[in-house]
Amino acid sequence: MAENSDQKIVDFQILKRLFSFIGPYKIRFIFLIFLILIGAALSPALPLLIQYTIDGPISEGNFQKLNTALMLMVGLLVLNSLVSFSNTYQAGWISQRIIHDIRNEVFKKIINLRLKFFDNTPIGKLVTRTISDVETLSDVFSSGFAAIAGDILQLVLIISVMFYLNWQLTLISISTIPLLLISTYVFKEKVKKSFGWVRNAVANLNSFVQEHISGMSLIQIFNVQDQEFKKFEELNKAHRNANIKSILYYSVYFPVADVISALGVGLIVWYGSKGMIQHTVSFGTITAFIMFTNQFFRPIRMIADRINTLQMGVVSVSRIIEILDDDEFIETSGNYKNKVKGDISFENVDFSYNEGQPILKNINFKVSEGESLAFVGATGAGKTSIINLITKFYPIQSGEIKVDGVNIDLYDQKSLRNQIGMVLQDVFLFSGSIADNLRMGDETIRIDKIIDASKMVGIHDFIMQLPGGYDYKVMERGATLSVGQRQLLSFVRAIIQDPKIIILDEATSSVDSESEAMIQVAIDKLMKGRTSIIIAHRLSTIKKATKIIVLDKGRIMEEGSHDILLEKNGFYSKLYQMQFENAVQ
Template sequence: MSEQNPSGNIFDWAVLKRLFQFIRPYKFRFYVLVFVILVGAALAPAIPLLIKQTIDGPVSSGDYTGLARMMLIMVGVLVLQSLIQFVNTYLAGWLGQNIIRDIRIQLYQKIIHLRLKFFDDTPIGRLVTRTISDIETLADVFSEGIAAIAGDILQLVLIITVMFYTDWKLSLISLSTIPLMLISTYIFKEKVKKSFNIVRNAVANLNAFVQEHITGMSLVQIFNSEKIEYKKFVAINKEHRDANIKSIMYYSVYYPVAEVIAALGTGLVVWFGAKQMLNSEVSYGTVTAFIMFINIFFRPIRMLADRMNTLQMGIVSTDRIIKLLDSDEYTANDGKYTTHLKGEVDFKDVWFAYNQENYVLKDISFKVNQGETVAFVGATGAGKSSIINLLSRFYEINKGEIRIDGIDIKQYDLKHLREQIGVVLQDVFLFSDTIENNITLGDTSISRENIIEAAKLVGVHDFIMQLPNGYEYNVQERGATLSVGQRQLISFVRAMVQDPKIIVLDEATSSVDTETEELIQNAISLLMKGRTAIVIAHRLSTIQKAHKIIVLDKGQIMEEGNHEELLEKDGFYANLYRMQYKEALV
């Protein structure tokens, strides 16, 4: 996924158009926000004008009643401005938070439906950045971006209009420093825009590194790589720090420069206004008003630069989010079949490659009849796990056809297909949640009674009840509080409560002790009863009763038959069997 904004343009209309689509459910509130901001902008010149009238009127004439009246009017205007500011801040924040909630939901829904190949190619840390940091940036777009920029521009136009209407000479003097302000603002905007892209990339890299290395912390410690990984982290963190400091430096330079330019404008007004006052060409109230006009005029210019950068950040983040939302890296679900499966599996001339170049499966053909068990054996990388990934359509085949009950698996509804295939993997993943929720995975149609019945059949119910809170026990992240065998047994319960017609076992007993293996073997026998089973195992002793054993090597089928037939052939399988038999004797 590209980390760069292709246009680099604040007004990327295609991206802005998509951004406004997210606003559509809240368009009434958005219009109210725009109206409130515009009203607030229209009131900006009010106080300087009232000050002018007060000084030139009641103050000059000594009219205390008129002075009190003008004070009340100014207090009323200030209260109204404060109320508008409150509504503006609250409504912009409310709008931003609701929109980013909606976008985050859409984005997460998209992510969980992406095919596994996408996750093979995309660091998880970058997806975290998209889902958290990039979406948070959008909240500022609505609170300090689009509507606020429109308000600032209207405020500038109104102030300039009022200033020229009041005194065109003082207006020209006051605005003579605008070119300096515009030049400095443009330079600041461009510099910060570049630094922002660097910061976002640094954040994504930092997230990816931290996520990956915390997940693999056991490996880091096993190989005493703490110092090496620490140095890598320091280097990546330094890049992140330097990128942020560069951005801070631009802000540190710009704001003092802007203040100096504004002060220069004020000084010119005081100098020129004083000369005019001495010549009785302008009133004291007018000069005072212009000093105030300069302050409120340069403030939105300074804010515009910041808000333009906020909008730029939002455009970059929105562009990245849209790319993810528009990604076509998902498994097409055009199938309509939801018929009851019997479990007959048929691979016909299947070719498959993860990277479109190097095939890991080459012309694979085999058939498993309903209720039969087929086992796959072979060296690591032979293509065993790829077969089960293809059966559940986690990946799409390049050539050939996979059928279940004589129907191409692409013609089945994807959800229905996966519901009928129960998978038990060697590396069991448990969420930081209760045992019950890890078994049901949120499926409310599975009752506690069904869970207990399945757990008793597997032989794990007594163990679960010995835990604090039983089925409500939180297993922590990845099931850290349970042993490998315990996690494996829970995965069998998880598969059994789904009542699948096809069961897939991938190295289900390769990482457990003998006692736990016996429990698991009993669970496997129960799970396979009456179901079509596809088994992948390194331990040949666990698959000797399989109806058919298929030997894979470098993505090709080398031999197939039952245990006795393959031993008689004295080929690949027989060699594997003799090697394991020798290991067992040792």
């Protein structure tokens, strides 16, 4: 996923996409624009009122008019405050609703992408996209589009009123604008680059921290804490330096802008004082122009800052769009929803995770309803890849996979996977209760069904000994449970689904002999009447399989029952002697 810190602010396709997110809140956004216009229209009112007060009631000594003017000022300030409050609240309300919708859309897209996408994309970067990049858009909608329009309108109104009052003073006051525009442009370009550096640094930090926390046991067992900390220090230093550069640009720009603004005020005082001496300019006009100048320079400074905010948003939304528009890795789903019987066939299937690196080559086999098929072979032979294809985790390059004679691509993905149960070597448990982990989001599964399945596996008594029983909260990835206990829970999870196809991928490799004996009966019950696909090194399950297929470097070398393969004295016999001899003894 490319980092694009140099995205142009005039990329209208991305701006159009940004505006599309406003759609559901169009009426609110129009109301926000209305409030901004009202606020901009009120901006010249106070200086004009102060000019009138100084040149009118105060000069004339008319206290009645002075009181009226003061009441108008109070009313104007109250109105301005109400408009400002409504403006801020509406902008915040809209921005929070929009980023809520975008974050939902991004996460929904992520959980429907093929596993190949996650093979090629660091998790930390996906976290950055879902959290940080989406959060950046909050400022875009709250102080971006609409606020820039309001600032521009305010500038137009103020300069129009200034020219109406005194064109000479106006020209004097805006004579410093070229200096401000030059400094603003330099500031905008510098901050644009620094924002790109900051976003990249954040993504790198997220990736590093996520990866190292997940692999903490490995870091500690090899005693490489110091080395890994040094790597983190370098990434953190890059993040710090990127932010400091951004802070430096802000620290330089705003004082320079204030000096330029003060220079404009000084010119007004100089020229205005000369006009007062010559009786061509009133004191009220000079006061109003000083206020106008401050009002005039403030939107210019704010526009520069808002444009940088908008640029950050453009960079962030371009990254978000990469995910939302990424159809290469989207999960395909057909319309076929029939209840499966369990016939599975591979016909001339070729598969590779990466182009030019074939994993499976011309795979052909068939397993009928209720039969069990075991795969054996050395690490990297392609056993797990076959499972990944049956579950539609990855697309094949050629050939055809059928379930009950129907091409697997025609099946509704959710319907098919609901009828496949999996027990893997690496059991993943989410933070939450044991019951929630066993239900896997299906709230229709009653607790009595969970208890029955737990008793079948033999883990019910252990669960009841935990604080809260089935409501016991497991830590992330089930860290508070042993490997064997997590494995037993994964069997319960598969049994609860009552699948027609059951897949066991090294399901007992992490379980001790005592635990294996406990679940062997449950495995037999689980496999009864179901099509079973088994990958295992332990002999107990493989020997009972209807058929055994021996894989080597992505090809089928032998197939048959346990006894037939032993008689052939080929690949399986050698594997048996190497891997299973000790188990028999």
